[in-house]
Amino acid sequence: xxLIVSDRPLNIPVKKEGxxxxxxxxxxxxxxxxxxxxCWTKTPGKCVIRDDAVxxxxxxxxxxxxxxxxRIKYGGYxxxxxxxxxxxxxxxQAFIRLLDGETHHIQREVVPKKAAVIAYGDTGxxxxxxxxxxxxxxxxxxxxxxxxxxxxxxxQLEETVKNEVSQWIEF
Numbered sequence: 001x002x003l004i005v006s007d008r009p010l011n012i013p014v015k016k017e018g019x020x021x022x023x024x025x026x027x028x029x030x031x032x033x034x035x036x037x038x039c040w041t042k043t044p045g046k047c048v049i050r051d052d053a054v055x056x057x058x059x060x061x062x063x064x065x066x067x068x069x070x071r072i073k074y075g076g077y078x079x080x081x082x083x084x085x086x087x088x089x090x091x092x093q094a095f096i097r098l099l100d101g102e103t104h105h106i107q108r109e110v111v112p113k114k115a116a117v118i119a120y121g122d123t124g125x126x127x128x129x130x131x132x133x134x135x136x137x138x139x140x141x142x143x144x145x146x147x148x149x150x151x152x153x154x155x156q157l158e159e160t161v162k163n164e165v166s167q168w169i170e171f
Contacts, residue, residue: 002168003059004161006069007080012162020168021059025080028052032083039090045108046090053087061091061108066115066144067164069157072123075130085138092141104140115139115147116164120157 002020004010009027014020030053038048047054060066070081077085092105117135119128132149139147152160 001059001063002065002067003063004067004069004165005056005060005081005084006161007071007078008069010069010158010161012158012165014165020165021063023056023059025056025084028056030056030080030083030087033086033089037094040094044090044093047087049087053084056084057088057091060088060142061110064111064113065168066113067161068115068117069161070117070119071121071154072119072127072131072151073121075127076134099140102140107143110143112143112145115142115144116150117147118150118152118157118160118164120152120154120160122153123151 004014004020004022005025006023007025009024010022012022014022029051031049031051034049036048039046042048047057068077068081071078073079076082091108091110093108095106096103097106098104119131123131128151135147135149138144150160150164
């Protein structure tokens, strides 16, 4: 399955028969993670907060191709995307493994994925560099077997998304 997770609505033609799902985080009710670790202890693999996030993180776990679309804010993901990524904690276990000489959480049935992150907004080179480093660090815990970071402006966003998705299937 292929998944697009965006922090805003996008006017892009997505064919369901192509196995692509689109999630507009701005239209969902997703609370902040409270850091209770209930998803590891009380209800392993399931967040104890019952909101729209519980429908999204299983989709992130099972997709093999993933596109995140987020405004860059202070060198990181904007609020809606950051909140969702933090709420995806249940797809990891509390247990640690060594990966390339570093400690990382063991994944809970997370499919390895080809990923792209389209970052938009008015950013400078320093902010872009910080964001690229963030995505590189996150790639380990998100089970990315490969990933790309694509920077664009807000005006070019939909065209950039269409170009990326057109590589998955023909519209």
